[in-house]
Amino acid sequence: MVTGNSAPIGVFDSGIGGLTVVHELERQLPHERIIYFGDTARVPYGPKSPATVERYSREISDWLIGEGVKAIVVACNTATAHALPMLREYVPLPVIGVVEPGARAAMRVTRSQVVGVIGTAGTIASGAYVRAIHAIAPSARVVAQACPLFVPLVEEGWLDRDATRLIAKEYLEPLAAAQVDTIVLGCTHYPLLAPLLGEIVRPGVLLIDSAAETAAETSRTLREHGLEAPAPSAPLVHRFVASDAPEHFLRVGQRFLGSAIDRVEKVTLG
Amino acid sequence: MVTGNSAPIGVFDSGIGGLTVVHELERQLPHERIIYFGDTARVPYGPKSPATVERYSREISDWLIGEGVKAIVVACNTATAHALPMLREYVPLPVIGVVEPGARAAMRVTRSQVVGVIGTAGTIASGAYVRAIHAIAPSARVVAQACPLFVPLVEEGWLDRDATRLIAKEYLEPLAAAQVDTIVLGCTHYPLLAPLLGEIVRPGVLLIDSAAETAAETSRTLREHGLEAPAPSAPLVHRFVASDAPEHFLRVGQRFLGSAIDRVEKVTLG
Numbered sequence: 001m002v003t004g005n006s007a008p009i010g011v012f013d014s015g016i017g018g019l020t021v022v023h024e025l026e027r028q029l030p031h032e033r034i035i036y037f038g039d040t041a042r043v044p045y046g047p048k049s050p051a052t053v054e055r056y057s058r059e060i061s062d063w064l065i066g067e068g069v070k071a072i073v074v075a076c077n078t079a080t081a082h083a084l085p086m087l088r089e090y091v092p093l094p095v096i097g098v099v100e101p102g103a104r105a106a107m108r109v110t111r112s113q114v115v116g117v118i119g120t121a122g123t124i125a126s127g128a129y130v131r132a133i134h135a136i137a138p139s140a141r142v143v144a145q146a147c148p149l150f151v152p153l154v155e156e157g158w159l160d161r162d163a164t165r166l167i168a169k170e171y172l173e174p175l176a177a178a179q180v181d182t183i184v185l186g187c188t189h190y191p192l193l194a195p196l197l198g199e200i201v202r203p204g205v206l207l208i209d210s211a212a213e214t215a216a217e218t219s220r221t222l223r224e225h226g227l228e229a230p231a232p233s234a235p236l237v238h239r240f241v242a243s244d245a246p247e248h249f250l251r252v253g254q255r256f257l258g259s260a261i262d263r264v265e266k267v268t269l270g
Numbered sequence: 271m272v273t274g275n276s277a278p279i280g281v282f283d284s285g286i287g288g289l290t291v292v293h294e295l296e297r298q299l300p301h302e303r304i305i306y307f308g309d310t311a312r313v314p315y316g317p318k319s320p321a322t323v324e325r326y327s328r329e330i331s332d333w334l335i336g337e338g339v340k341a342i343v344v345a346c347n348t349a350t351a352h353a354l355p356m357l358r359e360y361v362p363l364p365v366i367g368v369v370e371p372g373a374r375a376a377m378r379v380t381r382s383q384v385v386g387v388i389g390t391a392g393t394i395a396s397g398a399y400v401r402a403i404h405a406i407a408p409s410a411r412v413v414a415q416a417c418p419l420f421v422p423l424v425e426e427g428w429l430d431r432d433a434t435r436l437i438a439k440e441y442l443e444p445l446a447a448a449q450v451d452t453i454v455l456g457c458t459h460y461p462l463l464a465p466l467l468g469e470i471v472r473p474g475v476l477l478i479d480s481a482a483e484t485a486a487e488t489s490r491t492l493r494e495h496g497l498e499a500p501a502p503s504a505p506l507v508h509r510f511v512a513s514d515a516p517e518h519f520l521r522v523g524q525r526f527l528g529s530a531i532d533r534v535e536k537v538t539l540g
Contacts, residue, residue, distance in 0.1 A: 041312070041318060041322045042311070047425070047518065048514050049517075052513075052514045052515065055538075149422055149423065149428070151422075152421075163436040166433040244319050248317065
């Protein structure tokens with residue numbers, strides 16, 4: 001096991017959506033090695049209860065700690081919304097979530113201070129984004145909308161279909177009515193729907209993907225803790241791990257990662 | 271623990287869909303007490319691998335056996351498709367699935383011997399329905415179609431929406447092209463979509479819900495094993511158990527069961 005600065009960063013998600021965060025980590029932190037865990041045997045987290053999502057997040061963190069990671073990135077909005085406070089108490093390492101970075105990115109670009117947030121049922125019900133935005137801008141108006149069908153639509157690859165357009169129009173209606181000028185894509189699956197969502201929203205509305213901001217926060221956190229990796233002497237090999245059979249992960253994961261995945265390990269938890 | 275003929279029947283599903291089978295068991299077997307387990311912490315099973323679905327099915331069966339059931343009804347098409355042969359070896363009790371009853375019901379009513387089967391990705395990929403139908407009618411033509419978005423649509427209660435209609439038309443297109451005269455609803459969620467599907471298919475096409483036939487097979491199986499319950503001396507109280515928080519189960523479950531649920535217990539597995 002490699003320890004200290006050369007140890008890998010642990011990244012987890014309920015499934016494959018968090019690979020959009022891995023893509024940004026690779027871009028911004030090219031010296032860092034990554035172990036990615038996708039809980040594909042228990043995906044999705046969106047409709048599940050806070051207690052269950054906390055339990056899953058703790059089990060995955062235990063496993064990542066056992067693999068010797070130096071920090072954990074919770075690359076799942078639902079897990080961040082329900083489990084981040086618990087993980088920050090429980091895990092003896094820096095833990096980075098996706099909600100605060102997404103909120104910060106949105107509040108940096110909004111002109112009207114009227115912003116929309118879309119996410120899973122669990123993320124929206126938790127109120128995590130509304131709290132994070134109000135911590136930055138107490139008078140901002142936030143319109144939060146659960147979009148529970150988006151994850152299955154993305155998982156099916158229905159990224160440019162009439163049915164998806166119809167569903168998206170219905171979900172985004174309250175945001176359009178409130179004339180938001182910025183929408184946080186509060187689920188790591190949603191960046192793949194950005195082209196379709198961009199057609200639907202009024203011109204000028206900005207769609208915020210928290211992946212880039214999360215990678216930037218990971219970079220800052222590693223620097224603060226003196227945990228940055230030295231330039232590697234050999235090409236970095238990331239590890240991709242799933243709790244269910246790897247076929248679907250391999251097939252669909254590349255769409256999220258933006259590059260090929262050679263190999264997926266299977267690890268059973270719980 | 272009650273044993274012998276007065277012991278309850280164990281029924282399980284990945285979530286709440288199997289309550290459509292409980293509804294039929296109540297109707298056909300009014301003397302039988304039921305323990306229903308919905309694996310809501312790990313739902314859905316449809317996109318998951320055979321090995322994972324087998325593991326979940328074994329864990330639930332172990333739990334039901336520990337509760338003293340006298341027989342197990344696998345009220346989930348995906349679990350039946352992937353795990354029934356294993357469970358019949360593993361469980362020292364009668365085990366009834368939903369696939370053979372559904373296939374039998376379809377072959378009893380088809381005139382053309384050209385039948386459609388719709389189900390989850392896992393159920394369709396397993397080929398279980400095609401095998402079950404060909405065991406009855408080797409020359410029947412079977413058009414099997416995975417409909418992975420139907421479960422999320424039903425879970426969201428989108429039973430009569432334009433988006434659902436659009437998606438259903440696309441899924442059913444190959445069945446219409448083959449001019450099937452009968453369609454097996456090969457997922458316990460789908461009976462709730464029957465009104466919408468009935469609008470889409472050609473007049474005269476029959477939609478087969480395996481719940482009634484599964485209850486009839488359960489009745490036959492109990493009789494064969496001399497396990498029928500005597501008339502109860504007090505009103506029967508069924509138990510409903512879920513692996514995730516009960517709120518969603520309570521809220522949505524009644525749509526499937528067709529009557530009110532008073533109480534849902536939570537049991538964590540795995």
